[in-house]
Amino acid sequence: MFDVTVLGSANLDLVASTSRLPHPGETVVGRRYREHAGGKGLNQAVAAARVGASVALVGAVGDDEAGRRLRRLAADEGIDVAGVEIVDGIPTGRAMITVDADGQNCIVVVPGANATVTADRSPAATVLLAQLEIPIAAVVRAFTAARAAGSMTVLNPAPAAPLPGELLAVTDLVVPNEHEAELLGGASALSGRVDVVVVTRGAAGVTVHDRGETWSEPAVAVTAVDTTGAGDAFCGVLAARLASGEGLSDAVRWAAAAGAHASTVAGAVPSLPTATQVRSLLGATR
């Protein structure tokens, strides 16, 4: 039995920096190239593991070097990767990102192996956390089984997609950012269908709709340099703290501090904090 099972994507991000984005049919010469681990599933699993939760990741990668790298990275974080299937004949998911000098970007995500994820290998956990970069049918199946087993189910509806009633019916907490909440019809519409709706609002903090009661958690004041990974830090740490038996408001406070920390460091995985780093941010502000 794990504290947290994360059902989700794992990608290799290929990032080219250029002075400007190319027009259709044009070639521009890049200034820099980097590769890093990504995918909301992998990021959120690492976030939960770094603050001390026992974590299993369920997903899929291709039988290729990228897939082996991602599995190894997760295992090195102490994550159980038995549920990360290695599929033949389909590449590991990739995000091909071009960033210009002003920080504007163009992104092509190729789901690859992520599109083949099923919930068949989801091990039991106190909290099951999923996002929508894998087939929604797998999330519905896993949440239905987790609910029947008495687990808590947490959905980060990213990227935003219409949520079938059968999924909302087996979701305990839904955690959209402001943009996703709006695309899903607004927090009040969602809160009529799921017990707890946690809307993350970047530097404006968090608003929680908990069974008819609404309250806010302010953001921790930090100097943000790159907010990539803030939402993933938030979701992974929220799941980890809820799994430890902590109440919702304390878990949200930890998650917000983790999101704030992530916004002070470039990249996603490198920006995810340890429990000590979260505690020192919380201690510094209260």
Ligand code: ADP
């Ligand atoms: P996403 O990355 O999914 O868009 P958010 O930007 O809402 O998610 O970030 C998640 C949480 O991380 C926020 O609710 C907030 O608590 C924290 N956070 C994000 N950006 C900042 C920031 N600039 N300053 C302080 N906290 C931040």
